[in-house]
Amino acid sequence: MKKNMITLLLLITFFNIYAADNKNEVQASLTAVTVYRSGAEMTHTVSATLVAGNNQVIIDNISNAIDSSSIQIKAPSSVTILGFEFSKNYLVNTTKTQRRQLLDDSLQTVQSHIDKLSLSINNAKELLDVLKANREIKGEQNGVSVSELEKLMDYYYSKSTELQNTIAALTEKKNKAIVLIDKIKDQIDEENKKNINTAGRLTLELNAAMPVKADFVVSYIARNAYWQPFYDMRADNIQLPLKIFYKAKIVQTTGIDWKHVKLSLSTATPSQKGNAPELQSWFLGYINRYQHNNLNSALAGSAAGIQIRGASNLSEVVVVGYGAEKKDDMAGNYVAPKPVYVVNGNVVSDDVFRQIDPNSIKSIDKLKPAAAKNMYGSVAEGGATVVQLKEGLQDYIAVTDKTLNVNFDIDIPFDVPTSGKEQTATLQIIDAGTAYEHIAVPKMDNDVYLIAKLQNWERLNLLPGEANIIIEGTYVGKTYINPEKTSDSLDITLGNDKRVVVNRKKLEDFSSVKFLGSNKLQKFTYEIVVRNNKKEAVNIIVKDQYPLSTNKDIEVELNETSGAVADKDNGTLAWQLQLGPNESKTLRFSYSVKYPKDKTINIY
Structure with missing residues (x-):
């Protein structure tokens, strides 16, 4: 009785504590x-x-x-x-997802099949061992007839062959099942990544x-979400601007599927340092000469872009509605024609027009009857409403350039599963004002590279990332965009152009070695031939170099340049050429080096 009273008092106390609280x-x-x-x-x-x-x-x-x-x-x-x-x-x-349950069931079924195959293989091997163990012929008679021996040999051969074939067939099935087991386990690992x-x-x-x-x-x-930029760089030909498809790879394993959410992508990184660096007093002191401390610092330039023209040119979509010619009503009164609605050149009803999602409309322009009839004929005597619909995800994206970052706001419900798989979204399509030129450095590479020089790139808000290069509709490879620089133009290598050829060779007849007292004088002469095999003219920069000396006993003299711009600080030579179709040009440069004849230098 006493025990029951204590229990009752505890329950009353418990309910009194929580009676005032509402739990949802x-x-x-x-x-x-x-x-x-x-x-x-x-x-x-x-x-x-x-x-x-x-x-x-x-x-x-x-x-x-x-x-x-x-x-x-x-x-x-x-x-x-x-x-x-x-x-x-x-x-x-605690209850497995349908997909995971299906994979677990498949794993169990295949594993059971493997166990049965293993048992059958073991049984066949044991029978084969029994057959091998009883190959010796025994009996009371001293000999066995030839016919009996032949029967025994035929039986042994056929039975051993049958068992070996059975073992081989079962082993093959088992190996295939093991491969299937590995695939199912890999798929289960993928399911586990969904967090x-x-x-x-x-x-x-x-x-x-x-x-x-x-x-x-x-x-x-x-924490378990991020996006990465990447690009498609498309050049239909070098007379047209480079088209940049600004894309994003979105990945998340937050444990929740993002279904029909308003999605925004930001170039900001919340985890970055929040405080600007401050210099502290620097006091000198003795250090152990065997200890080394390295301080590395890096300067990052600002990223940016080119004038954004938006998506590819969209053909005007006309939305105008069911046409009705002039007519009289039953009483003989004049009835004005109704406006017509035309979508992509097709006449549609009023109901279809009203069902168009307003969020899918890019622009609307209403035409008066005279202008509509002039453009669309008598079907539009009552006037027309011209509507341009959005095309592609990029038309649903608003770009907001903030003080510290850029936001891409997607104005359409978006889905991203918590699977760790990359979801790709096209953020912008940009027509970049581009100057194309070819660059050749034949001393290091016999190929000629096509370069796109993007001007005013600092307004484009590009981020470092990989880019696919598509030239005239053909994928030619990948490059890397690095906007963290301070130069006036952003140079993007589009690949090598096999139709522009360069060849460099040393002219032995114009190279020589002389001895002047205690010195040795060597002269080097090189010839570069550049040819344009394209149907259009190209601009090409050819680069080479001559050696520099920091030793007073080694003297270098540049003798011939064929009009190259020489940089005496780094020893580079640059020729800027314009080659017409099927035109070639020959460049020649030479230099001489004088140094003590009893010394060897790295001149080659």
Whole structure:
């Protein structure tokens, strides 16, 4: 009796403690995501019914890998947030997903099949061992007839062959099953990468001034997400501007599928250092000469871009509606023709026109009857509404250039699964003002390279990344865009042009060796032939070099340059040529080196 009374008192105490608190378990709804170069800001909306006084709200369906210090909660003015706690919910996926269950079942089935094959192989091997062990002929008779011996040999041969073939066939099936097992395990590993074994949970301690249905906005930084830029560089020919397709690879394993969210991509990196460096006093002192400390510093230039013209030229889409010729009504009154609606040249009904998603419309222009009839004929006597529809994802993206970063806001619901797989989005299509030129350095490479020089590139907001090169519709390779530089133009190598040929050779007849007292004088002469086998003219820069000396006993003299621009600081020679179709030019340069004849120098 006493024990029951104690239990009752404990229950009463427990209920008294929590009777004043209202406990809600609610599911968060993901509405918007801003993806950074590293990490993503995820924004959820939550609704909960609160009573006056203290309340506890447990919010599920948030990411399981977040920066707790980044959590922000917006609540109604009548609700006070007393505190919150983030934790992981390990019971969210105690039941396997349908895909994982299917893979596990397949793994078990194949493994069972392998076990049966292994048993059959062992049985066949044991039979073969028995057959081999009984090859000796024994009996009371001293000999066996030839016919009996032949039968025994035929039986042994046929039976051993049968068993060996059986073992080989079973082993082949087993090996194929083992390969299938490895593939299933790899697929299970892919499923595990989705990071959906746990979920995040946020517990809010609240105080409400009155009963209310409260709407909350919860946002935080999730670590397991990022995006990377990459590009397609397309040149239809060197008379047209280079077209840059600015793309993004989006990856996330936050534990939550992003379904129909408003997605933004930001060039910012929230995890970067927040404070500018400060110089401290530098005091000199003695150091151990066997210890070495290296300090490395790097200067990063600013990135930028070219004038953005937007997506490829879109043909005008006309939306005008069902045409109706002039007519009289039953009473003989004049009835004005209705406006017509035409989509992509096809007449559509009013209902079809009204079903067009306003978010898909790029521009609208209404034409008066006279102008519409002049453009579209008598079907448009009642006027026309000209609508240009958006084409491609890039038309749904707004670019916002902020103080420290650039945002690409996608104005269309977007899906990114929590699978770790790359989702590709085209952010911009840019017509870049481009100057093309060829560069050849025949001393190091016999190929001639086509270079695209982008002017005003600092306004393009490019980020470092790989780029696919497509010339005249043909993929020619990859390059790397590095906008972190300070030069006036951004030079992009588009590949080597086999139709522009360069050849460099040493002219032995114009090279010589002489001895002048205690010195040796060597003269070197080289000839470079450049030929343009294209149907159009090309601009080409040819580069070479001559040696420099920092030793007073070694003297270098540049004798002939064929008009090259010589840089005496680094010993380079540069010829800027314009070659017409099928035109060739010959360049020649020579230099001499004088040095003590009893010395050897690195002149070759």
